[in-house]
Amino acid sequence: MTIRLSNSDARRIFLAKQGLSGTPHRALGKDGLLKLIHDIGFVQVDSIATVERAHHQILFSRNQTYRREHLTSLLEVDGELFEHWTHDASIIPSSFYRYWKHRFKWEGETIVERWSKWRGEGFEKSCDDTYQRIAQGGPVLARELKEAEHTSGGWWNWHPSKTALEILWRTGKLAIARRENFQKVYDLTERVIPPHHHGAEVEHHEFIDWACRSALERLGFATHGEIAAFWDLVSPDEAKAWVAEHRDELIDVALEPLDGGKPRLSYALAGFPDTLSDIPDPPGRVRVLSPFDPLLRDRNRTERLFGFFYRIEIFVPEPKREYGYYVFPLIEGDRLIGRIDMKADRKRGSLDVRRLWLERGVKASSGRMERIDAELERVARFTGVERIERLEGWNASLS
Numbered sequence: 001m002t003i004r005l006s007n008s009d010a011r012r013i014f015l016a017k018q019g020l021s022g023t024p025h026r027a028l029g030k031d032g033l034l035k036l037i038h039d040i041g042f043v044q045v046d047s048i049a050t051v052e053r054a055h056h057q058i059l060f061s062r063n064q065t066y067r068r069e070h071l072t073s074l075l076e077v078d079g080e081l082f083e084h085w086t087h088d089a090s091i092i093p094s095s096f097y098r099y100w101k102h103r104f105k106w107e108g109e110t111i112v113e114r115w116s117k118w119r120g121e122g123f124e125k126s127c128d129d130t131y132q133r134i135a136q137g138g139p140v141l142a143r144e145l146k147e148a149e150h151t152s153g154g155w156w157n158w159h160p161s162k163t164a165l166e167i168l169w170r171t172g173k174l175a176i177a178r179r180e181n182f183q184k185v186y187d188l189t190e191r192v193i194p195p196h197h198h199g200a201e202v203e204h205h206e207f208i209d210w211a212c213r214s215a216l217e218r219l220g221f222a223t224h225g226e227i228a229a230f231w232d233l234v235s236p237d238e239a240k241a242w243v244a245e246h247r248d249e250l251i252d253v254a255l256e257p258l259d260g261g262k263p264r265l266s267y268a269l270a271g272f273p274d275t276l277s278d279i280p281d282p283p284g285r286v287r288v289l290s291p292f293d294p295l296l297r298d299r300n301r302t303e304r305l306f307g308f309f310y311r312i313e314i315f316v317p318e319p320k321r322e323y324g325y326y327v328f329p330l331i332e333g334d335r336l337i338g339r340i341d342m343k344a345d346r347k348r349g350s351l352d353v354r355r356l357w358l359e360r361g362v363k364a365s366s367g368r369m370e371r372i373d374a375e376l377e378r379v380a381r382f383t384g385v386e387r388i389e390r391l392e393g394w395n396a397s398l399s
Contacts, residue, residue, distance in 0.1 A: 001251065001252070002251075002252040002253070002254050002265075003251055003252065003253050003254070003268070003272065003273050004253075004254045004256065004263065005221065005253050005254065005255050005256060006256050007255070007256045007257065007258050007305065008334065009276060009279075010220075010221065010255050010256070010305055011305050011306060011334045011335075012279050012281065012282070012334055013220040013221070013276075013279055014219070014220055014295070014305060015282045015295070015334055016220075016279050016280060016282070017217075017218055017219060017220045018040060018218075018294055018295050019036055019039060019040045019062045020061070020062060020282055020287075020295065020331070021279070021280045021281065021282040021283070022036075022062060022063065022280075023283070024062065024063055024064050024283055024285070024287070025063075025064055025065065026063065026065070027065050028063045028065045028066055028067075028070075029065075029070070030070040030073060030074065032063075033059070033066065033067075033070045033071065033074065034074055034080055034081070034093070036059070036062060036063065037059075037081065037091065037092075037093060038093045038095070039218070040218065040294055041086075041092075041214070041215075041218045041230070041231070041294070042086050042090040042091060042092045042231075042294070043055045043058050043059060043090060043091045043294070044058070044086075044088055044089070044090050044091075044292040044294070044297075045083060045088075045089045045090060045091060046088075046089075046292050047182055048314075048326060049344075050325075050326045050342075050343050050344070051288075051328070051342060051343065051344045051351070051379065051383055052344070052379075052382065052383050053182070054290045054291070054292040055071070055091055056068055056071075056382075057288070057289075057290040057293075058289075058290045058292065058293050058294070059071070060379075060382050061287050061288065061289055061290065061293065064378055064382070071091075075091065075178070076177065076178040078194075079094055079192065079193055079194040079197070080093065080094050080095075080194075081093060081094060082094050082097060082175060082176070082192070082193060083175075083176040083184075084100055084103075084169075084170075084175075085103070085170060085232070086230075086231055086232050086233075087229065087232040087297065088292075094193055094194065094197040095197060097193055097197045097198065097200070098197070098200040098201060098202050099202060099207050099210055099211060099233065100172070100233075101172060101201065101202075102202075102204065102207045102233070103172075103233055104170070104171050104172030107170045107171050107172075108171040108172075111167060111170060111171070126163075126164050127164045127167055127168060130145065130164040130165060130168065131168055131173060131174070133145065134174065134186060134187060134188060135188055138187070139177045139178075139185050139186060139187040140185065140186055140187075141180065141183055141184070141185055141186075142165055142183070142184065142186075143183070145165075165184075165186055168186070169184075169186065172189055173188070173189060174186045174187065174188065174189060175187060175188070175189040175191075175192035175193060176192070177191070177192050207233075208234060208238055208242055209242065209246075211231055211233040211234045212227050212228075212234065212238075212239050212242040212243075212246075213246075213269075214231075215227045215228075215230035215231055216267065216268070216269055217269065218230065220268065220272075221253045221255065221266040221267065221268045221272070222266055222267060222268075223264075223265070223266050223267070224236060224239040224240040224242075224243050224267070225239070226266075226298065226301065227239040227242075227243070227267075229298060243267055249269060249270050250267045250268065250269060250270065251267070251268050251269075251270055251272055251273075252265060252266075252267065253265070253266045253267065253268045253272065254266075255304075257304055258304065258305065258306070258307040259307070264304065281333070281334070282331075282333055282334050283333070284332065284333045284371075285332070285371055285374070285375065286330055286331070286332045286337070286368070286371040286372050286374070286375045287330070287331050287332075287375055288328045288329075288330060288340065288375055288376075288379055289328060289329045289330070289331055290328070291310075291312045291326060291327070291328060291329070293329070295331075296310055296329065299311065302336070306335065306336045307336075307359075308329070308336035308359065310329055310336075310339070312326070313325060313326075313327070314326060323339060323341060323355075323357065324341040324354065324355065325341075326341075326343075327339045327340065327341045328340050328341075328342065330372070330375075332368070332371065335362075336359070337358060337359055337362045337368075338356065338357050338358040338359050338362060339356075339357050340353065340355070340356050340357070340372075341353075341354040341355040341356075342354060342376075344380075344383045344384075344385055345385070346383075346384070346385060349385045349386040349387065350385055350386070350387050350388065350389045351376060351379065351380040351383060351385050351387070351388045351389070352389050352391055353376065353388060353389065353390045353391060353394045354391050354394060355393070355394055355396070355397060356372070356394060356395055356397065356398065357397045358397070358398060364395075364398045373388075376388050
C-alpha cells in the first residue's frame, strides 16, 4: 500500500519534525533546550556572525526564549552536548556519542592515511606529540601550541590546528572542551564527555539501525539517499540495505510535488498515516532563518517541498551574486516567502536592512510587512542592538 501525501501536509510534517511548529514564546529553559536539540538531531556551528552565529539563530528562530548561557552550560559544564561532524561541524546530544564512535573508527581508517601522505614522513609522530602535550599539560587553543613551537621550526609549519588537532578531534581522541572567542579549546575526550556517555558502546548493526531509523524519524519521510545524508554517518548503499531489511516496518509514501508533477516515492515508519492529525500547524508569524538552518540543509528537498531555491553566495564573486553575501530566508507559517539582506552593526547599535526580496506571488501587504517588522524587532533585541535602520533602496525589489 502506498500513502499519497499532499504537498501542504508534507511541509507541515517536515516543519514539525524540524522544531518549527512549536509555540515560539513558550518558556524553553535548559532542559527544554536539550530536548529541542535532541528532537532536531543537531545544530550546525558556523563562525560567521553577520547578524548572529548560526547555532544561536537556529535555536532562536524556534523559540524566542532561548538563552545562550543555557547552550554554553550544556556544552561546557554539563557535557550533555558535544561538538563534532555531521555533514558539517555541529552541536550534537552527548547521548548520541556512542554512535559517533563508529564514525571515529572509519575516520581513523581513512583520514590518517590520506593526511599522512599529504603531510609526509613524521606526521603520525607529530600527532602523538600533540596528544601527549595535551594529556600532560591540559586543554589548549591551537594558537597556544603554534606559539610554543614557532621558534623551533619543525612540524608546526604544518599548522596542526588544521592537521594534527583536526585528526585527533575527528578520530575521537580529543574533544572540544569550550570555545574562547569562538576558537576551539581541545582536551582529551574522556575529560570532556561524561563517563556514562563516553563509556557506552553499540555493535555495528545497532549503529546502522539507529543512524537510519533516527534520521527517518527526524525527516518524517525520505528516500534512502536522504536517510544517509541526514547524519552523514552511513553510505547510501548502507541506507538502501537497511530499507530492504526493514520493509515490514516501513510504508511507501508518494509525495505530491509543489508543481503538481510526478509524485516522488519515499519511505516512512509504520504508523505514519495515523500521526497526520496530530501534526500542529506552524505559527503564522514571520521568522528569519539562518542560512545554515536544518530546514534548508538539503537544498533540493527544500526546493521540492517549498518551491524555494536557495544558495549561500559567500563564495560567489560579488558581480555574479543574485542576492548578496549572506542573505537570510524568511518563513511565514508553512511557506518560505522571501529573503532579507541585513547586518548587525554593533558599534552603531543598529540592525541595518539592505534589501528585502519576496518570492513570486507573495504580496507586500500591510499585514505581512507588519509581521516582518515585528520579527526584525525580535532579532534586533536578541542580537543586542537598539534600533533598525533601513538603508536606501532596501525595498526596491518590492515595487
